[in-house]
Amino acid sequence: xxxxxxxxxxxxxxxxxxxxxxxxxxxxxxxxxxxxxxxxxxxxxxxxxxxxxxxxxxxxxxxxxxxxxxxxxxxxxxxxxxxxxxxxxxxxxxxxxxxxxxxxxxxxxxxxxxxxxxxxxxxxxxxxxxxxxxxxxxxxxxxxxxxxxxxxxxxxxxxxxxxxxxxxxxxxxxxxxxxxxxxxxxxxxxxxxxxxxxxxxxxxxxxxxxxxxxxxxxxxxxxxxxxxxxxxxxxxxxxxxxxxxxxxxxxxxxxxxxxxxxxxxxxxxxxxxxxxxxxxxxxxxxxxxxxxxxxx
Amino acid sequence: xxxxxxxxxxxxxxxxxxxxxxxxxxxxxxxxxxxxxxxxxxxxxxxxxxxxxxxxxxxxxxxxxxxxxxxxxxxxxxxxxxxxxxxxxxxxxxxxxxxxxxxxxxxxxxxxxxxxxxxxxxxxxxxxxxxxxxxxxxxxxxxxxxxxxxxxxxxxxxxxxxxxxxxxxxxxxxxxxxxxxxxxxxxxxxxxxxxxxxxxxxxxxxxxxxxxxxxxxxxxxxxxxxxxxxxxxxxxxxxxxxxxxxxxxxxxxxxxxxxxxxxxxxxxxxxxxxxxxxxxxxxxx
Numbered sequence: 378x379x380x381x382x383x384x385x386x387x388x389x390x391x392x393x394x395x396x397x398x399x400x401x402x403x404x405x406x407x408x409x410x411x412x413x414x415x416x417x418x419x420x421x422x423x424x425x426x427x428x429x430x431x432x433x434x435x436x437x438x439x440x441x442x443x444x445x446x447x448x449x450x451x452x453x454x455x456x457x458x459x460x461x462x463x464x465x466x467x468x469x470x471x472x473x474x475x476x477x478x479x480x481x482x483x484x485x486x487x488x489x490x491x492x493x494x495x496x497x498x499x500x501x502x503x504x505x506x507x508x509x510x511x512x513x514x515x516x517x518x519x520x521x522x523x524x525x526x527x528x529x530x531x532x533x534x535x536x537x538x539x540x541x542x543x544x545x546x547x548x549x550x551x552x553x554x555x556x557x558x559x560x561x562x563x564x565x566x567x568x569x570x571x572x573x574x575x576x577x578x579x580x581x582x583x584x585x586x587x588x589x590x591x592x593x594x595x596x597x598x599x600x601x602x603x604x605x606x607x608x609x610x611x612x613x614x615x616x617x618x619x620x621x622x623x624x625x626x627x628x629x630x631x632x633x634x635x636x637x638x639x640x641x642x643x644x645x646x647x648x649x650x651x652x653x654x655x656x657x658x659x660x661x662x663x664x665x666x667x668x669x670x671x672x673x
Numbered sequence: 674x675x676x677x678x679x680x681x682x683x684x685x686x687x688x689x690x691x692x693x694x695x696x697x698x699x700x701x702x703x704x705x706x707x708x709x710x711x712x713x714x715x716x717x718x719x720x721x722x723x724x725x726x727x728x729x730x731x732x733x734x735x736x737x738x739x740x741x742x743x744x745x746x747x748x749x750x751x752x753x754x755x756x757x758x759x760x761x762x763x764x765x766x767x768x769x770x771x772x773x774x775x776x777x778x779x780x781x782x783x784x785x786x787x788x789x790x791x792x793x794x795x796x797x798x799x800x801x802x803x804x805x806x807x808x809x810x811x812x813x814x815x816x817x818x819x820x821x822x823x824x825x826x827x828x829x830x831x832x833x834x835x836x837x838x839x840x841x842x843x844x845x846x847x848x849x850x851x852x853x854x855x856x857x858x859x860x861x862x863x864x865x866x867x868x869x870x871x872x873x874x875x876x877x878x879x880x881x882x883x884x885x886x887x888x889x890x891x892x893x894x895x896x897x898x899x900x901x902x903x904x905x906x907x908x909x910x911x912x913x914x915x916x917x918x919x920x921x922x923x924x925x926x927x928x929x930x931x932x933x934x935x936x937x938x939x940x941x942x943x944x945x946x947x948x949x950x951x952x953x954x955x956x957x958x
Contacts, residue, residue, distance in 0.1 A: 459849020
């Protein structure tokens with residue numbers, strides 16, 4: 378009897394030891410893994426996600442790394458991150474400088490996704506926002522030297538909307554124009570064809586993840602001219618009518634006293650400076666009443 | 674009952690049944706593992722897309738979706754509601770393993786099994802004996818941790834480091850540095866601790882063990898009366914603790930190996946000269 382209890386105590390002890398060893402080891406490992414996972418959320422700026430990814434962290438909770446989007450990409454644009462690359466392991470991305478997105482109208486990569494990590498509600502490829510093109514080096518871009526290029530403008534699939542050419546005066550020659558490409562975030566899909574086509578050794582226009590490329594105005598900001606347009610009228614109180622014409626009976630003292638009203642020694646108040654017409658005066662003649670109202 | 678460690682495991686079976694019969698299940702398993710990998714490779718290598726994707730999620734002939742339930746469950750734990758395709762795929766695969774045995778995934782499908790079996794084989798022929806052992810509960814700990822971390826961080830955390838899906842993916846999509854994990858797992862299993870990865874640490878194996886708890890096909894020590902205590906089955910089994918209750922239980926106990934940890938690899942059937950084991954559905958006692 379005694380040996381049986383001993384044995385069961387022993388085996389229970391061994392079991393508890395085993396469990397706590399396993400739990401301890403796993404917890405320790407979990408802490409490290411959790412920290413690593415936070416680090417792996419950062420996406421390198423050259424890695425562009427396929428169409429239908431609005432938000433990197435939503436994407437990382439849904440993508441199972443099956444590679445079906447990669448297989449259905451007809452241009453071999455997409456690839457899966459391999460161990461050793463700095464994109465979250467196994468997830469699809471592309472490098473616009475080597476192979477950009479060709480913006481297929483039927484969006485086969487989104488259709489192939491079994492989980493919805495690539496949003497199936499994206500049906501018009503022009504609505505995709507894979508990233509945002511930025512003319513990042515104005516020193517190297519030859520358009521800024523006054524040379525004609527406009528290759529990025531010409532290859533852009535959303536032509537004239539995502540990139541337009543803004544003509545500026547060439548101050549070097551004084552008589553020519555600069556044909557400056559300007560990207561508009563309202564229409565740029567981030568396909569990267571501009572970066573791919575840029576004629577420089579290292580592209581002057583690059584597609585960056587939208588989060589990196591876009592600034593954001595403070596939410597309290599209102600642009601006066603836009604608000605005015607929206608409201609159809611000015612939103613600030615109109616200026617007071619100009620009242621500095623000398624009113625009746627008021628003189629101007631050039632010696633430093635300014636406006637004075639003969640007959641009044643109270644030269645500091647509005648009335649004496651001529652800001653208030655004598656007939657508009659809010660002041661009562663009674664000194665006691667003025668005191669009660671706080672007007673000294 | 675002291676096992677002679679110099680004896681080659683399964684020698685008696687080879688003598689009695691012939692080499693081919695004594696390796697039947699092993700050969701079938703290798704054929705299964707390699708042909709599944711081969712099916713995934715016919716597309717990228719030869720342009721015949723019988724099956725697209727990789728083992729976490731795929732599409733057969735552009736119609737039938739298959740998805741790994743372990744990875745699928747992780748996406749649920751992140752709080753994401755996935756599309757119907759992956760749900761269907763995960764249900765199909767779960768039903769399959771509920772029929773053939775949960776850890777049939779480990780022994781008949783997963784290519785890592787070839788690596789860990791090779792490591793164990795090397796251990797046997799070089800007579801490597803190491804004392805370090807991990808807890809067999811460790812894999813369940815990692816399973817819990819991977820799910821908890823998924824819901825805390827909202828991302829598939831285990832899939833950032835999962836050597837199993839990583840190696841499978843890179844075998845099909847082009848090898849990155851994951852071959853280092855192949856080497857690492859081999860070294861771990863051969864020189865650090867016996868059957869460390871598949872039998873003690875892999876949370877994916879732990880997940881399939883849970884499916885195996887309820888699965889239909891089971892190894893059955895139906896002729897246990899003729900067991901001659903040669904211990905070859907214990908020596909060759911990757912989860913030897915599962916055999917004892919069925920083979921050495923008291924007379925009225927069930928000869929069925931119910932444990933979900935059993936991988937249905939059927940090597941015990943191969944190496945047994947007395948034909949003690951067979952595979953039956955779980956309701957035959």
